Amino acid sequence: MTSSFRVGDLEIKGYSDGILKTSLNMILNMERGQSEGLVGGTDNGWLFIPVNNFVFERDGKIVMIDAGSGHDMQPTLGKLPENLRAGGIDPKAVDVIVLTHIHPDHANGLIDADGAAIYRNAEILVHAQEYDFWMGEETGREPDKLKAVRARNKRNMKPYVERVRRMREGEEVLGCTPVLAAGHSPGHTCWRVMSGRDSFLAWGDIVHLSAIQISHPDTTLSYDLDGEMARKSRHRILDMVANEKIVVAGAHVNAPGFGHVVRKNGTYAFENA
Numbered sequence: 001m002t003s004s005f006r007v008g009d010l011e012i013k014g015y016s017d018g019i020l021k022t023s024l025n026m027i028l029n030m031e032r033g034q035s036e037g038l039v040g041g042t043d044n045g046w047l048f049i050p051v052n053n054f055v056f057e058r059d060g061k062i063v064m065i066d067a068g069s070g071h072d073m074q075p076t077l078g079k080l081p082e083n084l085r086a087g088g089i090d091p092k093a094v095d096v097i098v099l100t101h102i103h104p105d106h107a108n109g110l111i112d113a114d115g116a117a118i119y120r121n122a123e124i125l126v127h128a129q130e131y132d133f134w135m136g137e138e139t140g141r142e143p144d145k146l147k148a149v150r151a152r153n154k155r156n157m158k159p160y161v162e163r164v165r166r167m168r169e170g171e172e173v174l175g176c177t178p179v180l181a182a183g184h185s186p187g188h189t190c191w192r193v194m195s196g197r198d199s200f201l202a203w204g205d206i207v208h209l210s211a212i213q214i215s216h217p218d219t220t221l222s223y224d225l226d227g228e229m230a231r232k233s234r235h236r237i238l239d240m241v242a243n244e245k246i247v248v249a250g251a252h253v254n255a256p257g258f259g260h261v262v263r264k265n266g267t268y269a270f271e272n273a
């Protein structure tokens with residue numbers, strides 16, 4: 001299913017990569033009874049969340065935010081290329097891919113089963129802090145899990161390394177400006193996309209479990225690289241989008257993945273646009 005929203009002159013279309021099976025076990029600082037209540041109950045802690053990607057055209061270029069989960073994560077994922085085609089977009093025609101961070105459900109979809117680029121002609125925009133961490137050598141004693149993610153990320157980025165643009169705050173390409181919001185990953189980035197005086201914010205994984213972390217922003221996840229930093233980033237971004245009333249496009253908020261954050265009962269709530 002494709003749906004869209006407008007920001008200034010831009011029409012932003014949401015494209016699903018599928019549904020990610022995840023678990024409440026990853027929540028570090030909330031009682032299970034409370035988290036179960038917030039998500040409306042689970043099957044033994046398992047729950048399903050959407051993986052949303054966003055596409056718009058500007059100056060004759062097709063820009064896509066995040067690249068989906070790819071062929072080998074879960075059978076309910078990796079649907080982005082076929083959904084793009086169904087929407088009339090050949091993956092080869094994508095000119096620019098903007099990455100919020102290099103985690104498997106956002107970047108594993110860059111390559112096919114043979115390790116070749118699916119988006120053959122795309123340039124990648126990614127924050128320098130995120131790219132340099134994952135593409136660099138391991139530092140000191142890293143847990144095996146981190147080493148494995150780094151190896152996977154290098155594989156995913158490999159066919160693209162000649163066309164990666166390492167971005168920093170203040171830089172802009174096709175209206176896209178990075179807003180560093182680190183913690184979930186070392187250079188996790190929200191992207192502000194301007195169109196005239198309007199803008200929207202693609203906020204990546206500022207919330208991974210939207211039913212919990214929007215109303216309870218202090219809740220962190222076992223795989224946040226730095227939970228305390230992620231918590232502060234989440235508060236800062238929620239405060240910003242609520243104050244500015246800008247549209248949010250979220251990787252894991254209720255499909256189709258865009259809406260507004262409002263203040264409610266001393267915290268925040270999400271309203272689909």
Ligand SMILES: [Zn+2]
Pocket residue numbers: 103105106204205208251252
């Ligand atoms: Zn994610």
